[in-house]
Amino acid sequence: QVQLVESGGGVVQPGRSLRLSCAASGFTFSNFAMHWVRQAPGKGLEWVAVTSYDGSNKYYADSVKGRFTISRDNSKNTLYLQMNSLRVDDTAVYYCARGSIPFAAGNFDYWGQGSLVTVSS
Amino acid sequence: QSALTQPASVSGSPGQSITISCTGTSSDVGDSEYVSWYQQHPGKAPKLMIYDVNYRPSGVSNRFSGSKSGNTASLTISGLQAEDEADYYCSSYTRSSINWVFGGGTKLTVL
Numbered sequence: 702q703v704q705l706v707e708s709g710g711g712v713v714q715p716g717r718s719l720r721l722s723c724a725a726s727g728f729t730f731s732n733f734a735m736h737w738v739r740q741a742p743g744k745g746l747e748w749v750a751v752t753s754y755d756g757s758n759k760y761y762a763d764s765v766k767g768r769f770t771i772s773r774d775n776s777k778n779t780l781y782l783q784m785n786s787l788r789v790d791d792t793a794v795y796y797c798a799r800g801s802i803p804f805a806a807g808n809f810d811y812w813g814q815g816s817l818v819t820v821s822s
Numbered sequence: 823q824s825a826l827t828q829p830a831s832v833s834g835s836p837g838q839s840i841t842i843s844c845t846g847t848s849s850d851v852g853d854s855e856y857v858s859w860y861q862q863h864p865g866k867a868p869k870l871m872i873y874d875v876n877y878r879p880s881g882v883s884n885r886f887s888g889s890k891s892g893n894t895a896s897l898t899i900s901g902l903q904a905e906d907e908a909d910y911y912c913s914s915y916t917r918s919s920i921n922w923v924f925g926g927g928t929k930l931t932v933l
Contacts, residue, residue, distance in 0.1 A: 751922075
């Protein structure tokens, strides 16, 4: 069965960096696009970034462009999100989600349980 | 990118049907085959309920159905059950800017 397990969350000061990881299993990781989606406390869902199946295409929400970097290691079945210059409004649960097709399109068909990132001084 | 518009809350009694609307623009919902719906119980991850406007993933009850007309998508839940009480989010892919937008979420209460 498809499993996505996020890690790397925690409390960080504004302006600092953090890297999230998402370990995938139960499917051929290299055949699917992968996303990060976040949810601020008590708020709705916000799409953050996507990488195509081979990492050749990456797209970002305007709110994180230039600060966050999505990447993947298909040999390790792992997705990453490098978050730099963190702001208080980046505080959220970060979910990794599998894309329904290999390319930067489609839907989010499986989700991890999420990793909480708290940005606070 | 503006969020899609959903009602903040809907309610219904067990056995009844409810419909949740999701209104976007001609650049997202109106132009996308990738409109989807997600169910989220408190403290849990979202779960895909409808994809590509009106398809159900394996394992999702046929009480859930989706449709789209113009810039508005809809999720209908028939034969409401207590376990359907949750937050529901719509989402649309935007091909012109290659991003995804979500609705603000609708809290479904089963009376």
